[in-house]
Amino acid sequence: MSGEGRFVFTPAALRSLQLDEDMLESYKRKRQLASGYMLTKQARHRVGSDTRSCTFVRPPALCHDLVIQNALYTGDVEAVQRFFPRGVTSNLIIKPQGGDMRWVARGEGLWSLTYEQELTTPLHITAGRGFVDCLSHLLQRGASVDLAPGGNTALHEACDSCQSQCVKLLLFHGANANAVSEDGLMPLHMCTRPESLECAKYLLQFGASINRQSLDEDNTPLHVAAQNGLLGHVELYLNYGASLDKKNYDHVTPLNAACSQPQEKKDLERYTKVCEVLLRAGASITTEDRDKQSPLHMACKNVNPDLVDLLLAHGASVNNICYNGDTPMQNVLKVVGYKTEHQPERVVRSLLNHGSLRVWPEALPKVLQYCSVSPRTIEVLLNAYDRLKITDNWLKAVSPEIFAEHQGFYESLSYLQNTPRSLQHLARWNLRNFLQGRVHEVVPKLQLPTFIKNYLLLEFRDYLH
CATH class of the missing domain: 1.25.40.20 (Ankyrin repeat-containing domain)
Structure with missing residues (x-):
């Protein structure tokens, strides 16, 4: 260890960390390019085709004032109105405190941990938190609606947090419904929760592309x-x-x-x-x-x-x-062992009734070992065979705890070790074997009592016979 919480790495570790640093720098350059593009686009929008207008748009200033930041993060509309009166720009870049820790090179082979912080704006903060009045005031003061210093526009933020009124307000003020974030996502891609339905409706009303694909996936x-x-x-x-x-x-x-x-x-x-x-x-x-x-x-x-x-x-x-x-x-x-509450036995029964291939008989002990927590799944599987060569290995595949929990069923399985299947079951097997994959289609049409139809369709009885 050296002073100030830093230490020297081995050459191999330094090479690995340098690679991480290069990737981080590439990521930063990508963000800066995206931000620069949005600023240039905003400048073109402001200037338009009037060449007599000023062709230079001053980039947003960096805001370090914690009082202003606190007003924005808490939605204090009166304070926001005070800090952004008429004639004062609302285009500020804010670097929040905190973030993810990353290794950063400090020179001479020394590295230290520092926070990697996301950039944001007053518009992003208020839109993402649903502070409609604050957002409206900032827009009236000329906030750049499509500015994206952190990779997302304010519209992305509003959609991600399901703030439909903020989405509506941004769109009314010219936000691009098809803006692409640094991650290659449009605002519609950010609508991932039921509460974002109104956001999606507004986006589509304002021309969002319904079939545009995200850049990465x-x-x-x-x-x-x-x-x-x-x-x-x-x-x-x-x-x-x-x-x-x-x-x-x-x-x-x-x-x-x-x-x-x-x-x-x-x-x-x-x-x-x-x-x-x-x-x-x-x-x-x-x-x-x-x-x-x-x-x-x-x-x-x-x-x-x-x-x-x-x-x-x-x-x-x-x-x-x-x-x-x-x-x-x-x-x-x-x-099956992880999804017993989902009723896997119903899935297995449906597949067998539609003609699924059965498990290779020699693999049944292994299946029993992994699926024994669901006796009904085992029941359905075994009822797809006319005969079973049950050995001591079958019973050893069931843990004592599971056997005790489902004792009635597994005792019925043990009884079949030296006993043939019942005539009733063999009759069922022969009919199912004849119908093959048409069991689900033919059996319901037969003129038979309901309990017999259910039996043919492998209804659960919680024992084997």
Whole structure:
């Protein structure tokens, strides 16, 4: 260690840190170029075609006054009006205190930690926090509406924080609805929460492009809405002519995006509704991403039973294989242990009823080991076979804790170790084997009592016989 909390690095470490420093400097130059572009654009806007006007626009001043910053961050409209009276520019650059810590070279092979701070403006601060009165006053004092010293315009900030009235006000004062941020995003791409629906409506009314893609990931606004399960946004964008089958960088369509987004149990219903709207509008059920994962692959991986049923009803293929060699059935079985609350047994049953390939019998003990926390999943899988060669290894695959928790079911499994399946089950197996992948279609049409139909469709009974 040397003085002032600094220390000398080894040559190898210095080379690595120098690379980080070079990347940081490149990032800063990119931001400065973006900022310079926005300033030049603003100058052109102010000057227009009148060559007799002043062709030089003074760049915004850097504001260090904490009193002014505090007034902006707290939305104190009276203070803002005092600090920005008529004739005083509101185009200020503010460097907030704090930020992320980064290593910065100080010369002579010494590095020290310092804060990397984002630049902002009074317009960004008030728009992002919903201080409409303060924002209105700044705009009336000539604030540059498309200035972006930190990479985003104030319109981006307002959309990101779902401040619809601020979005409306900025657009009325000429904000560019298609402004591209330093990260390659338009304001519509920033509408990622249900509360941002009004923001999206205003943007579209003021000419936002509905199919323009982000620079890095090639996402359209519809991709973003589908990824976030935003039903209202999806319906809105489709009404404005959003493309259903445009692919992003990973060859993902909006439908694929909705199916592949990780989903908590509370989110399953809204993602299903989003996919229902997309399918009703004509989204392709067969489009695969770069890894050959179909929407059904993804829905199974996320264990969304209603979505799986929806996709199967629209003709999704149950036995397509992705680049990893996995079918939709394998996708769901891999995550059963983590998604028991999602009812994985329903997904497995639907796939089998639609003709999914069964698990190779020799692999069943391994499946039992990983899926034993969901006895109903095991029940459905085993009821797809007419005979089972159960050994002691099967029972050892179930931990004592899980066996005790689901004792009735696993005792019924142990009884089958030296006992053939019941005649009732064998009759079911023969009929299902005859129908193959048409079970889901034919059985409901048979003139049979409901309880027999349910039995043929692998209804859960919580024991094996």
